[in-house]
């Protein structure tokens with residue numbers, strides 16, 4: 001029953017953070033409704049003034065607004081409403097019952113409430129709501145010095161049992177403290193568990209890709225060899241048949257390349273050897289490796305003295321090589337490739353841009369190109385298998401950064417990426 005009530009408004013697909021807040025708002029509202037009901041029954045047995053009974057009668061229905069708002073998925077409004085109502089109820093109870101009931105001390109654990117409710121937001125709401133709590137506490141102390149309680153409880157009633165009332169109020173205060181601390185601890189534990197599961201799943205997935213691609217290449221090679229046998233057996237093969245054979249052969253080769261790419265993709269996140277990497281050396285090595293195509297297409301490079309960054313040297317080389325190769329490949333017919341590399345140092349990361357004067361990418365397609373095997377052109381236009389940029393994205397993720405593109409058709413593309421300065425994700 002309690003489990004069902006705390007889950008009012010929770011639905012599949014809701015993120016862990018919101019679920020936690022929905023639980024918190026529902027639990028606290030239900031706790032307050034329960035406490036108000038018990039107090040109400042308590043007032044029935046004593047000769048308590050009618051105003052107190054009416055006030056307690058209203059707390060339940062007013063607080064049930066919170067689970068109702070959660071039910072209709074107005075989570076944000078429910079959180080703000082709960083903080084406001086909590087302040088209102090604590091203040092009215094304190095003003096009504098007077099100093100001797102110590103109800104104002106419930107404002108102390110209340111101070112933690114905005115921090116839990118708005119933990120994913122920057123400062124302002126947390127500070128405003130907590131500040132209200134402190135101001136009300138100060139106001140109440142002043143109020144008690146200047147005004148009598150709104151209702152005077154009968155001498156034979158709860159007031160006579162001051163010690164018990166004190167224990168009750170301080171019990172509530174400690175309970176709420178404990179509740180907030182526990183809530184945060186269990187959330188952190190849940191997050192840690194989720195992260196561990198994610199690491200395991202990631203490992204499984206990489207292993208699966210590795211096994212799959214490893215096993216797939218075997219039958220492919222066998223098929224390719226048998227195709228050669230068949231070709232030799234058919235002595236008087238027609239021209240048409242030759243074209244078909246070549247076509248099958250090309251497709252097999254293409255598939256083999258794709259499988260090999262999958263295999264190297266799954267190996268990407270394995271052995272990291274992060275060290276200070278001089279990007280000028282990286283660029284010189286790439287230029288040597290690409291010297292033929294650079295000479296053939298008369299590629300012009302333009303970059304200032306590059307920094308040394310903390311990175312995995314082999315992966316960083318792969319990244320720059322892919323981007324430079326694409327900048328050379330995706331060019332207009334007979335155009336002179338002009339490649340510029342800029343960089344900027346930010347407090348936490350390095351930001352690089354590889355600019356080309358190539359064919360550019362339509363805006364609609366710009367988000368697609370970082371996915372595996374996505375190509376925007378036919379093989380007859382530009383060869384490739386659509387893995388280069390997904391490699392780049394993975395490499396950047398390993399370095400705790402981001403990659404994105406700005407491009408205009410026929411004008412060129414700017415591939416931006418950032419690389420974290422410290423503590424890369426390992």
Ligand code: ADP
Pocket residue numbers: 326327330356358359360361369374375376377383384385386387388389390413
């Ligand atoms: P591939 O080059 O093997 O096709 P990529 O993943 O490197 O695979 O690129 C995906 C697609 O993004 C390419 O098919 C191409 O259409 C587009 N693309 C990549 N780099 C550029 C570039 N510098 N200029 C224009 N288009 C590009």
